[in-house]
Amino acid sequence: MDAMIVMRGASKLYGEFQAVHPLDLTVGRGEVFGFLGPNGAGKTTTIKMLGGIMRPSAGQITVAGIDMMADPVSAKQRIGYIPDRPYLYEKLTAFEFLRFIAGVFDVPKDTFEKRAAVLAERFGIGNWMDALIEGFSHGMKQRLVLVAALIHQPELIIVDEPMVGLDPKGARLVKNMFREQAAGGGTVFLSTHSLEVAEEVCDRIAIIQDGRLRALGTMAELRRQAGAEADLETVFLSLTGDVDHQEAIRGLKEKEGD
Amino acid sequence: MPCRQNPVLERLERLERLEMLGLLIPEIVSQRNRFRKADKSERFKYYLFFGGILAFWVGLFFLFRYVLGLFIEVEVFGTYLVKKLLSVLLLALFSMLCFSNLISALSSYFLSEDLQLIHSLPVTMREIHLARFVLTFVNSSWMMVIFGLPVFLAYGVVYHAGADYYLVMLLFLFPFLAIPTGVGVSLATILVNLFPARRTKELMVVVSAMFLVTLFLMLRIVQPERLVNAESFSDIMVFLGQLKTPSATFMPSHWGTEVLMPLLTHEVGEPWYYLALMTLTAAAAIIISGWTNLLLYSGGWTRTQQSASSKERHRGVFDRVLRGVTSGFPRVVQEMITKDVKMFLRDAAEWPQLLLILALIALYLYSIKVLPLEGPFITMRIHNLVSFMNLAMVGFVVSSVAVRFLFTSVSREGRAFWLLRSAPLDPRTFLLGKYLVGLPVLTVLGLVLVVSSNLLLHVHGPLMVFGACTMVMLSLSMAGLSVGIGAMYPNFKAENVTKIAAGPGGILFMVVAQLFVATVLLFEAVPVYLLVRADYRQRPLHAWEWGVIAASGVLVVAINAAGTIVPMRKGAVALRDLE
Numbered sequence: 030m031d032a033m034i035v036m037r038g039a040s041k042l043y044g045e046f047q048a049v050h051p052l053d054l055t056v057g058r059g060e061v062f063g064f065l066g067p068n069g070a071g072k073t074t075t076i077k078m079l080g081g082i083m084r085p086s087a088g089q090i091t092v093a094g095i096d097m098m099a100d101p102v103s104a105k106q107r108i109g110y111i112p113d114r115p116y117l118y119e120k121l122t123a124f125e126f127l128r129f130i131a132g133v134f135d136v137p138k139d140t141f142e143k144r145a146a147v148l149a150e151r152f153g154i155g156n157w158m159d160a161l162i163e164g165f166s167h168g169m170k171q172r173l174v175l176v177a178a179l180i181h182q183p184e185l186i187i188v189d190e191p192m193v194g195l196d197p198k199g200a201r202l203v204k205n206m207f208r209e210q211a212a213g214g215g216t217v218f219l220s221t222h223s224l225e226v227a228e229e230v231c232d233r234i235a236i237i238q239d240g241r242l243r244a245l246g247t248m249a250e251l252r253r254q255a256g257a258e259a260d261l262e263t264v265f266l267s268l269t270g271d272v273d274h275q276e277a278i279r280g281l282k283e284k285e286g287d
Numbered sequence: 288m289p290c291r292q293n294p295v296l297e298r299l300e301r302l303e304r305l306e307m308l309g310l311l312i313p314e315i316v317s318q319r320n321r322f323r324k325a326d327k328s329e330r331f332k333y334y335l336f337f338g339g340i341l342a343f344w345v346g347l348f349f350l351f352r353y354v355l356g357l358f359i360e361v362e363v364f365g366t367y368l369v370k371k372l373l374s375v376l377l378l379a380l381f382s383m384l385c386f387s388n389l390i391s392a393l394s395s396y397f398l399s400e401d402l403q404l405i406h407s408l409p410v411t412m413r414e415i416h417l418a419r420f421v422l423t424f425v426n427s428s429w430m431m432v433i434f435g436l437p438v439f440l441a442y443g444v445v446y447h448a449g450a451d452y453y454l455v456m457l458l459f460l461f462p463f464l465a466i467p468t469g470v471g472v473s474l475a476t477i478l479v480n481l482f483p484a485r486r487t488k489e490l491m492v493v494v495s496a497m498f499l500v501t502l503f504l505m506l507r508i509v510q511p512e513r514l515v516n517a518e519s520f521s522d523i524m525v526f527l528g529q530l531k532t533p534s535a536t537f538m539p540s541h542w543g544t545e546v547l548m549p550l551l552t553h554e555v556g557e558p559w560y561y562l563a564l565m566t567l568t569a570a571a572a573i574i575i576s577g578w579t580n581l582l583l584y585s586g587g588w589t590r591t592q593q594s595a596s597s598k599e600r601h602r603g604v605f606d607r608v609l610r611g612v613t614s615g616f617p618r619v620v621q622e623m624i625t626k627d628v629k630m631f632l633r634d635a636a637e638w639p640q641l642l643l644i645l646a647l648i649a650l651y652l653y654s655i656k657v658l659p660l661e662g663p664f665i666t667m668r669i670h671n672l673v674s675f676m677n678l679a680m681v682g683f684v685v686s687s688v689a690v691r692f693l694f695t696s697v698s699r700e701g702r703a704f705w706l707l708r709s710a711p712l713d714p715r716t717f718l719l720g721k722y723l724v725g726l727p728v729l730t731v732l733g734l735v736l737v738v739s740s741n742l743l744l745h746v747h748g749p750l751m752v753f754g755a756c757t758m759v760m761l762s763l764s765m766a767g768l769s770v771g772i773g774a775m776y777p778n779f780k781a782e783n784v785t786k787i788a789a790g791p792g793g794i795l796f797m798v799v800a801q802l803f804v805a806t807v808l809l810f811e812a813v814p815v816y817l818l819v820r821a822d823y824r825q826r827p828l829h830a831w832e833w834g835v836i837a838a839s840g841v842l843v844v845a846i847n848a849a850g851t852i853v854p855m856r857k858g859a860v861a862l863r864d865l866e
Contacts, residue, residue: 043866082708083866102711110709116702120633121626132622133710161633 031058032094033185033216034079039088041074041240048074049240051088056218056233058184061211063231064220067269071240072220073113073189079218080110080187093184106134109178113190115170119163123154123173126162127180134181141180148176152202167194175203186210188219192226204230224261234261238269332791344437351441359445369442370548376438377540379502380431381467386495387427388471390488395422396475396584397484397591406588416580420472420573427471428464435460439547446551459546459562462569466539469572473579479587489635496639500646539565616723619712623720627696636784644688648735651684655740667745671819674746675808678757681736682804685729685758685765686797693725693769694796695787697862698778714859718770722855726766733758749818757811760843764807764850765800771854772796775861803850807843814839 034056041049049071056062066072077083078090081101090097095104118126124145131141149155152172162170171194178186186207192200207217207230221227227234234251236244244254248261255267358372359365396402396419405415439456442448478487542561549556609628613621631637655677660670697718700707707717737758741751776792787793814836821828828836 080709082705084864102713105709105711108709110705112705112709114702116705118626118630118703118706120630125626125629129622129626130706130710132618133707133712135618135711 032056033058033060033092034062034218035089035091036079037089039075039078039085039090041071041078041083042086047240049078049085049237052242054235054242054245056216058216059211059214060232061207061217061230062219063227063234064218064237065222065224065227065234065265066220066237066243070237070269072237074240075237076187076189076218076220080108081105082110106181107184109181109183109186111174111178111186111188111191113193115167115174115194117162117170117173120161122159122161123149123165124158126173127158127177130177131180136181144180144182145176148179152176153199168196168199171195172199175206179206184215186215186217186219188217190221190223191219192221192223200226224265228261236265236269243269340433344433347434348437348441351438352444355441355445366552366554369551370544373442373547374540374544377463377543378538380435381463381538381540381543382498383495384427384431384464384467385470386491386498387430388423388467389474390491390495391423391427392419392468392472392475393479393484393488393491395419395426396472397479397588398488402588412581412584413577416577416584420468420576423472424465424468427468431464432460442547442551448551452547452550455546455550455558455562459543459565462562462565463539463543465569466565466572469569469576472576473572476576476579476583476587479591480583484587484591492635493639496642500642503646504649539568542568617716619716620720620723623717624724627720627724640691644732647684647688648732651736652739652743655743660744668819668823670744670746671750674741674744674750674754675812675815677740677744678737678754678761679804679808681733681740681758682761682765682808683801684736685733685762686769686800686804688732689725689729689765689769689800690788690793690796691784692728693721693766694773694793695784696721696725696770697774697858698781698787699784701779704777704779708865714774714862715855717862718774718855718859721770721773722766725770726762729766730759730762733762749822750815753811753815753818757807757843760847761804761807764803764847767851768800768803768854769796771856771858772799774858775854777862777865803846807846810839810843810846 032055034054036052036054038051038053039049040047040051052075064072064075074083078085079092079097081097081104084098092104093107095107097104118129121129127145127149128141131138131145136144145158146155149158152175154169154172154176157165157169162173165173178188191203191207195203204226207219210217211232217230219226219231228248231248233245233247235242236251244251246254251261251264255264355369355372358368443452443456446452475487478484542565545556545561546558546565548554549558606625606629609625610621613624616624658673660673734755737754738751741747741754746754772792772795776790776795778787778790778792781787781790817828817832817836821832
């Protein structure tokens with residue numbers, strides 16, 4: 030497998046708290062990779078290390094063969110990063126914002142205008158390009174972030190909670206975009222709480238808990254690891270040791286049914 | 288084991304039974320938690336803040352006691368001047384209260400983030416109105432209490448007023464503060480039904496900034512320093528007499544004067560009549576704000592929710608000009624400069640600060656102009672000395688502007704900073720962009736102040752050139768210091784830029800900047816002395832003098848280069864390692 034992401038013993042320490050234990054992970058080109066875990070498991074920290082937003086305390090991360098610590102600028106040039114909360118420059122218009130991002134990623138000016146027009150139409154913000162971002166809804170901002178992440182045609186898309194704030198049409202658009210990225214030889218690394226999304230679009234899934242990798246593989250492999258021929262929810266709860274929790278929820282549901 | 292209830296919470300819960308106050312509990316508890324959960328350094332900041340207020344309070348009291356003491360000793364005009372001063376002060380305070388209440392009401396009734404939650408609670412519109420009215424009243428009035436009370440106390444002390452004055456002073460404060468709140472709330476409710484709430488608030492911020500600028504300029508033109516000179520009282524009286532302040536007898540500021548003055552001077556008056564008038568007006572303002580709220584609030588609130596401001600901005604001339612000016616820079620730097628300038632000019636909380644800078648320049652130059660530097664014993668040497676010392680003062684002004692605009696420039700990226708951290712952007716390039724946006728502002732400001740001051744001081748020749756060169760170098764290093772230290776102490780979560788500038792990093796920058804200016808001027812003192820001496824004796828410089836000047840010049844350039852580069856590099860490393 031031609032590797033897009035290679036993590037070797039990458040870990041993160043906040044003071045004395047080990048948020049991510051040494052992590053070894055390889056994600057190939059053409060893959061949609063799901064990163065799952067309960068709240069506080071270390072998903073966002075891992076994603077931030079991958080995106081070059083945060084330096085690991087130890088270990089090595091390479092993106093498309095480039096060492097993120099040694100040459101972060103070149104590594105980030107290949108990444109499109111989409112956070113869960115779209116904080117943007119509210120006093121810029123959508124067009125100005127995209128032009129700024131294109132400038133930072135050094136996209137040629139004429140190429141930028143063509144790409145921006147196509148992507149904006151595709152993500153349904155074509156009519157809002159000259160409006161200030163401060164007037165956008167959460168979903169609109171999320172769509173704009175998606176366009177911004179794609180404007181330089183990244184080899185790797187890193188996305189934290191991709192469906193937050195999107196309507197069903199937007200969600201479908203994003204899922205298609207993920208599959209197209211993978212089909213074109215690119216990679217998508219997504220962190221999500223939505224097991225449905227992971228099950229629907231991911232080729233492989235990793236489950237992290239307490240900063241440690243608990244499971245890794247395709248859906249079929251995870252089912253085998255969990256010892257259950259069930260959906261991803263059951264597999265997830267089983268692998269993260271939350272079966273009791275699940276039973277408690279079932280108990281409550283039965284009570285409500287009474 | 289049952290958790291022991293906190294006594295403060297118990298008291299608050301008892302208050303909660305009064306439903307109107309219940310809606311204020313989150314605000315009260317948040318403030319209390321903010322203080323109780325603060326760590327040592329934060330608590331120190333609180334103590335520093337309250338200590339500062341206390342010091343200001345005491346200082347203001349003694350200043351007014353001194354000024355009023357001078358006033359009442361003036362024969363014939365004394366009482367008149369004191370009364371005029373009081374009416375001017377009350378009018379200024381009342382006007383500021385009106386602006387502040389209107390802005391505060393727009394926030395607390397229509398723009399606050401917690402309103403979504405408040406509206407989902409099982410409470411009536413009347414209760415929401417009352418809770419928000421109290422919030423607006425408190426938010427807008429606390430500053431007035433800090434500014435006003437020491438002044439009123441100074442009046443009482445100077446006139447040896449009896450208990451009735453202090454009692455009436457307290458009684459007078461409530462209606463004086465409540466009238467603008469009632470007016471502000473009513474006006475805000477009406478305006479939101481006509482215009483978008485956010486735009487109205489932005490406009491009001493601009494108008495109030497301009498009002499403040501005008502007020503400061505007027506106060507400076509009075510030349511309060513002349514108060515120590517009894518001969519100039521007649522001029523001041525002429526000036527005060529020209530102010531048409533209390534002619535409007537329907538203004539609460541006029542009523543306030545009529546309430547307080549008779550109790551101070553024991554002259555014939557109708558203080559109780561005017562106090563009753565104020566109280567009744569306050570009651571009417573509160574009731575009218577309630578009616579306005581009842582009739583118009585729902586419509587206004589709905590409009591606020593609907594009117595997502597999607598103001599269109601066309602890609603016009605300004606954009607092309609900005610890009611033309613920055614075309615010599617690498618593209619990423621050009622984009623950063625364009626972004627920062629546009630965001631600054633579109634933010635109504637930011638660009639009015641430029642008006643304040645203009646006012647600052649005007650005030651500074653006016654103060655230089657009225658310096659007592661004319662007379663038989665004032666030589667050109669003194670002018671030269673003042674010109675040299677003026678560099679330190681201009682350095683202070685430039686660093687004050689730098690802390691507000693350049694030091695905060697990294698933090699102003701706010702929560703959108705993730706965009707730059709995830710982008711292929713070297714932190715050094717990022718800081719260079721910030722540096723280049725701020726540098727022209729500091730350089731122009733510094734040069735205007737130094738060159739104009741020297742012209743006013745009749746300082747020409749080598750000292751003029753020397754002052755201008757020093758200022759250019761200091762601007763370069765002040766920009767580097769402020770951007771660099773700003774990157775070392777970023778605060779991406781602060782909603783208010785002023786808070787960032789007043790934080791520990793801002794204070795550190797101000798201290799470092801003053802030490803830096805002092806060091807530069809120390810190394811320049813000898814060459815300046817040599818230059819001035821040669822000029823005074825009208826002879827060319829000796830070779831050794833040139834040597835000293837050149838050596839000092841190299842040293843000063845090196846210090847300024849270090850002052851620019853070292854903090855910028857340290858700032859870039861701090862940003863790279865940011866968690």
